[in-house]
Amino acid sequence: MRLMLAKILVVLTGVMIIAVALVFAMVQNS
Amino acid sequence: MRYVIWGLFWIAVYLVLALFPCLVLLYGDMPGGYGFWWDFSMALGFAAASMMALMFFLTARFKRAALPFGVDIIYYFHKHISLLLFLFAAAHAIILLTTEPVVWVMLRPAQLNRYMAAGIVSLIMLALIVVSSLFRKEFQIHYDNWRLIHAFLAAAAFILVLVHIEGVGYYISTPAKRIIWGMIMGSWLLLFLYVRMVKPIRLLGKPYKVKEVIAEKGNAHTLVIVPEQHQEFDFQPGQFVWLTMFHSPFSMKEHPFSISSSPEQKGELHFTIKELGDFSRRIKYAAPGQAVYIDGPYGSFSIDRHFSEKGYVFIAGGIGIAPIRSMLRTLADRGDLRTHTLFYAASTIEKLTFYEDLNALKERLDLKIIYLLEHSPEGWQGETGFLSNMILERHLPEHFRELDYFICGPVPMIHLAEKKLHKLGVALHCLHSELFDFV
Helix, strand or coil, X not given: CHHHHXXXXXXXXXXXXXXXXXXXXXXXXX | CHHHHHHHHHHHXXXXXXXXXXXXXXXXXXXXXXCHHHHHHHHHHHHHHHHHHHHHHHCCCCHHHHCCCCHHHHHXXXXXXXXXXXXXXXXXXXXXXXXXXXXXXXXXXXXXXXXXXXXXXXXXXXXXXXXXXXXXXXXXXXXXXXXHHHHHHHHHHHHHHHHHHHHHCHHHCCHHHHHHHHHHHHHHHHHHHHHHHHHHHHHHHCCEEEEEEEEECCCEEEEEEEECCCCCCCXXXXXXXXXXXXXXXXXXXXXXXXXXCCCCCCCCEXXXXXXXXXXXXXXXXXXXXXXXXXXXXXXXXXCCCCCCCCCEEEEEEHHHHHHHHHHHHHHHHCCCCCEEEEEEEECCHHHCCCHHHHHHHCCCCEEEEEEEECCCCCCCCCEECCCCXXXXXXXXXXXXXXXXXXXXXXXXXXXXXXXXXXXXXXXXXXXXXECCCCC
């Protein structure tokens, strides 16, 4: 269970970073 | 419950810190866009830099932060999040190379400045870290050498990234952003000093010494140590420590080992170590009086963390019996009256470490032991083969879905046991495992 939670946190971190990076790129170029 | 709340708190802290540099980019005066892909690539680069800084915090073994999860899972997370970090750093470079022809011009030897060079070398170092960590055993890199290389490459790669960010400078041009990056760098330097200086000095101040080394079945030895002029630490049965012997605590030559004794027996600590590498092969030569330094205890793999009203089931493979023996002895020392079950797998009967000791524990505990041998001798009364649903169903008590399970052994065995138990209807939160094969 802990392994699964760790993997979920890795995916969550990745998704959140990509989301913020996309927002940054869009705001910069709007 | 408090572990869950603290766990969620530390996850939130991690996510905020990982996203922090990207959020800082969005704060205050923004320098103006260079195009979508350029800016997207820059944000990924900043995220990778921030994740690099966080790697050092993840592996600094802060007890308070590690407590809700168990430090083994933090190292597991560290290993996997490192791959994501490398992907973001590589994506930062690849996006620029594929969408911005000007970057190719900047990479020409005549045009290449030291800031760009720092970024390239840092990326190469990250690639080396990933490859050497994933394939350490295949490349036959000694664990101690790997740790030194890993620490050097990680520190050098991070410093070069800071040089790269500072040199490019475009996105950190405002005073507020410079202060924030200064704080990130300052906190990393403080952490570096804490891990490499303060912690070893503390360990030097609380030395232990070897009392004796006992030969065990299964090519293992039990190292018995006693504290020198200080009290030994309190620990929960099943926990582990980082142990340094034959070297100073500054050497970074430490190894994780489970405590195999009971916390109810004060005055000494036992570690049962199988001969697997250079260090573990030297254990048997440790002379009484040899200095030992202990960083710990760590880990959440303990009966003291998971109360089960009707008893426990333990599943051990090979030397994975060490923390489980600690828990069984603790239960016996505490006069526990619940019914417990132990499945213990090994290749042959000679490899069953603590065989006699475990059988003797049955006199003091309501304990059912099922030995599983890959190669059983003639007339063997126990089970033969690998852990299967049939074996589990044959020996588990009727109320097995209400019990807590502690599983320790080789990683494939842990996964297999967890899968089988979950299929039989055991809830995931009742399955507890310990990973001790970090790299």
